[in-house]
Amino acid sequence: MSIWEYANPKKFMQTSAWALPWVAGLTLVTLIGGLVWGFFFTPDDYKQGSTVKIIYIHVPAAMMAINVWAMMLVTSLIWLIRRHHVSALAAKAAAPVGMVMTLIALITGAIWGQPMWGTWWEWDPRLTSFLILFLFYLGYIALWGAIDNPDTAADLTGVLCLVGSVFAILSRYAVNFWNQGLHQGASLSLDKEENVADVFWYPLVVSITGFVLLFLALVLIRTRTEIRARRLQALETRERMA
Numbered sequence: 001m002s003i004w005e006y007a008n009p010k011k012f013m014q015t016s017a018w019a020l021p022w023v024a025g026l027t028l029v030t031l032i033g034g035l036v037w038g039f040f041f042t043p044d045d046y047k048q049g050s051t052v053k054i055i056y057i058h059v060p061a062a063m064m065a066i067n068v069w070a071m072m073l074v075t076s077l078i079w080l081i082r083r084h085h086v087s088a089l090a091a092k093a094a095a096p097v098g099m100v101m102t103l104i105a106l107i108t109g110a111i112w113g114q115p116m117w118g119t120w121w122e123w124d125p126r127l128t129s130f131l132i133l134f135l136f137y138l139g140y141i142a143l144w145g146a147i148d149n150p151d152t153a154a155d156l157t158g159v160l161c162l163v164g165s166v167f168a169i170l171s172r173y174a175v176n177f178w179n180q181g182l183h184q185g186a187s188l189s190l191d192k193e194e195n196v197a198d199v200f201w202y203p204l205v206v207s208i209t210g211f212v213l214l215f216l217a218l219v220l221i222r223t224r225t226e227i228r229a230r231r232l233q234a235l236e237t238r239e240r241m242a
Contacts (some may be wrong), residue, residue, distance in 0.1 A: 007084035009227050016220045023217045034091025038203035051115050058108035060211035062103045069168040070097030076158035088154035092144055098217055099137035129167050134214030136164035
């Protein structure tokens with residue numbers, strides 16, 4: 001069995017119909033479980049107090065904002081190279097989800113930053129690159145809506161995704177590139193000394209898992225909707241030509 005079989009819309013629809021209930025169920029368990037565990041069953045931080053608990057929303061959302069764009073990059077490249085329509089539609093379906101994740105990260109970051117930094121916003125390298133990434137999401141979605149021909153739209157948005165990937169990388173590694181700015185380093189790291197304490201780490205991992213599964217569920221739903229819309233458009237075109 002080849003992975004390219006799932007680029008066939010019929011195969012994708014069959015497989016996603018089977019997987020979606022399981023993904024949705026696991027999403028509810030991990031997302032609700034992680035947030036309840038983190039907000040109600042972890043102590044206040046000795047420095048940041050109860051404000052630290054926003055980490056269970058901010059960190060997963062920020063991680064997804066970047067990784068959703070990475071997924072869009074991969075699927076856009078598949079479209080540009082192999083011309084598989086499902087991959088282009090998956091990228092289109094993922095964009096609004098990634099935009100919302102980026103917006104959540106920006107808002108929760110401001111809420112977290114105000115009591116910690118004394119300001120809602122700072123032109124910190126990571127914050128600035130995240131704002132630019134949000135604008136790229138908006139531009140990507142607008143470009144899809146502005147072009148009637150779906151293949152042309154997929155081509156142009158694929159190129160835009162390649163350009164926007166620079167800012168996704170900057171968002172992820174800005175703290176490492178520039179040893180300045182207010183933003184802290186990674187909350188999760190292969191270096192145990194940089195990780196948050198275990199009492200915060202375990203529910204955070206569960207929350208991140210919930211956000212990943214939520215993204216997967218939403219992309220499956222939205223991709224299925226895009227495929228149905230494409231089929232309906234094809235039928236309407238045939239009726240007009242008949």
